[in-house]
Amino acid sequence: MLEYTPDRRPTGGLRLPAHKEASTAQPIARGFVPRTLVLALQQHQGPPTTPVVRRGERVLRGQVVARARALRSAAVHASTSGHVRAIEDRLVPSVHAVHRTRCIVIDADGEDEPLPPGAGSAWPEDPEKQLKSIRDGGIVGLGGGVFPTAEKLGPQTPCKVLIINGVECEPYISCDDMLMREAAAEIVDGALIMRELLAAPECIVAVERDKPQAIEALLEAGRASGDASLRLADIPTIYPTGGERQLVEMLTGEEVPSTHYPSEIGYICQNVGTAFAVHRLVRAGEPLLSRVVTVAGDGIARPQNVETPIGTPIGELIEFCGGYRGDVDRLILGGSMMGYALPNDEMPITKGSNCLIAAARTEVRQDFSERFCIRCGNCGTACPARLLPQELLRAARDNDHALLDEFGLTDCIECGCCDVICPSHIPLTEVFRNAKFAHARYQRQEVFSAETQQRFRRHEERERADVQRGKDLQDQIRHEVETDEPARQQAIEAAIERARQRRSQDTDSE
Template sequence: MQLHRFHGGLKLAEETDASTRDPVLVMGVPSRLIVPLGQHIGEAAEPCVAVGDRVTKGQRIGQSKGYIAAHVHAPTSGEVVEIADHAVPHPSGLSAPCITIQSDGRDDWGETRMEPWLDWDTRDPRKLRQRIRDAGIVGLGGAAFPTAVKLNPRAGQRIHTLIVNGAECEPYISADDSLLRSAPEAVFEGIRIVAHLLGVERVLFAVEDNMPEAMRALTETLPGELRERVQLVSVPSIYPTGGERQLIKVLTGQEVPSGGLPADIGMICNNPGTFKAVCDAVIQGRPLLSRIVTVTGPGVQHPRNVEALLGTPFADVIAAAGGYAEGVDRLVMGGPMMGFAVHDDAIPVIKGTNCLLATRPQDTPAPGPLMPCIRCGECAAVCPAQLLPQQLYWQARAKDFDATQDYGLFDCIECGCCAHVCPSNIPLVQYYRYAKNEIWAREKERQKSDIARERYEFRQERIEREEREKAERMAKKKAALKKKDSSADGDSNENSDKQAAIQAALERARARKAAKAGDAVEGAATEQADKAAATPETHTEPAQSGERDSTDTGDR
């Protein structure tokens, strides 16, 4: 197929022959494993075991809570003896929460192992994606981005091309080369699973032209059912061809938009080790517990690739490669371009550990004195992201972080090409990392401020709402009381009217009764007078003193 060329880049010495002479050495189980809870991009996992618990191999010991996160599993069986901060592989050299497991030597899986899915091609893609998430798989090329998230494009995004990134362009690193030589079948099986999950139309498998043994192994083991969809492509070993955006440019001629992702142009790119991990999780029910690490450099007695359990101290991994050579003064995790020095070989292997590089003073001479920028433009000529490193340097130095973003700071992949060719020995990448960290820190502070403001506004709104509801309740209560009082007054008036009516009726009844009584007395008097008139008068004796005639009307 026709290949394309990305801007800039460097042709560097390979230095991989020493580490690829021997097959991959599978290390034994160390007596003690230190397993960091944050081995990936995103939110660190939270411990789901306690000190004193016995764990089995593959048991989940770190539970991820967020979306961009990954679970952590016990690399072997044993007892949890400590959950505390330990030094971890990081440029800052800071400590982070880790779970320490004392191995019992049995390497027992117990009953926690996931069920193997030999019928994975009949499974729903969502269940396959969940299995990958349950296995704690992240990108094994060094970025360590959670794979389940990467294989879950946004709604409406159609993925038509899957890219296998077998380009190890950085000197000394040969982990993928050794994997493709020793386990190509597992890599192809993982490709089949992911292609089924995404429903892709084609697979582009890129291998650098300095990896002939790996290309031969892939050609001989390519399954028949994949021959129509998978295209093996030999790409030039120009640093940094292994960069995701640069490899897509080389294979397809397309460019990932600034600030965008390969999924935005219908592509997803993964490392061969990631595909093998997917195969192990789905076919064998095995979570991500180990990885291949290149142990190399002039400071190692017997450079080679070893498969080490996650949590294995660097010192044990170096010992598996024959130990240190005399005069070693520096141990680097990663390659000479993008790796970083560690200050203690008790630091454990994590999911992103692809290389341990030991060097002596004569192998890495100190850079010359720092001098002012002479504006030669060499940095811009080799920048694979087509940025202006000189401008980024000036703006970062002036702490004008808005301007650094205007110049595309976050498109920088920190490959180190600019610093490598700078005649003034300016540590350009360090300035870019400083600017990025400052921007991230300020963004976090802004988010905290926004959250605090939102909480304050919500509280004020709640208080106002409660006061408003209280006022409404009081108004309703007053209205109800007023209505009740009005009803009571109406009832009282009605009762008064009734009482007045009754009293009036009683008065009328009394008046009628009194009138009737008066009529009766008057009638009786009239009748008596009539009788007296009809009776003849007779002489009678005068009444005694003090007595009156009973007929005296005054006595009636």
């Protein structure tokens, strides 16, 4: 495997303190079996799955508990053995916020009994069946976007380059780093399997420069695989270069068009964790049952990376890491930039949960007093999407949707760089996040209004045409009567005849 340094610099971004030392000091903790599982039916972007187990039923590790119907979906599996306690609505963290959604709750029996060997289906030959197998294996993008992997690997625009994303630039998160150090060979194998599925001529593994051990391990594994198409790109340590769009631009020089996916211009990005999960599925027949979660922050007794069964309640995971320590101010799911605060620790780890921060009071900003924008322009310099946050802020607070469109609100990736750099402590990202909801509602409304207007025009036209047709008919009769002399005489005589008859009837009845 060839190591190279891309000659481009990322747009915008910030150098941030990494806060990863504590969690990378020891290997990934394995063998953790929770007491309860809360498995959300929808842990991916796409239609929810259908439960196939009943209350009271015993399930084994690896058993499908909810089946995927569409290709843009992913099955859910029991990640340990136990009995189904309930299928009910629970609060579950998803990509941007906590949602109430249907979950299968399982009481684990602690035996962690797997399905009998050979129960899982073997890796098929046919590419279409391979995609279905990935979907039924429950694999989604583990970088946090939870996009169904089968959909992303499916037939579409020819893939020019498969990019394996091991950049992991956000502070505190180190699960990908640890996985690359410990399972580099498996990741490379998973990458090659995906490359074959996509028929991609090239495959680049991108890793940030501040992860020398991971780079070393990957280079070793790449050499061992003997595949010449593999390259390793070392990426400068600037947040948020690991974002899909930023990474594609950094590696290829091509900007992903607004409102389009990178796959539409021929680049597929897959997280290293996803590559590992694909390897497990194909080589060992094991579906996605667990993921590595970074448990970090000064409020945790033993910060570390834990191989966590999907569905583990967060509280149990924290207990496994020695519990809380000292003055915990906030529990954050995700990294310190894009993560969000959780209301409690009863919610489960989902396929998209990469990091959990129990933040001590000293780690979290306490001063929320906002000051005036001094138009320093720092936010514009820091924005990796080349937006003008101060202009967007003005438009968002004025509810000026046309202006929001003009300044490209929908291109905001909510990375939080403008927030951090702002000397006036303006909560820009929060404003943009809220504005996006309002903007989407406004756009739906506009589409509806335009359609309604159209429908009304057609209705009016039809009505007008109806009236016109009536008039035309009248005119036609009048025209016939007036121009055709015999017909005119006939009509007059008929009228006289009718009148005479009526008169004679009247006299008869008298």
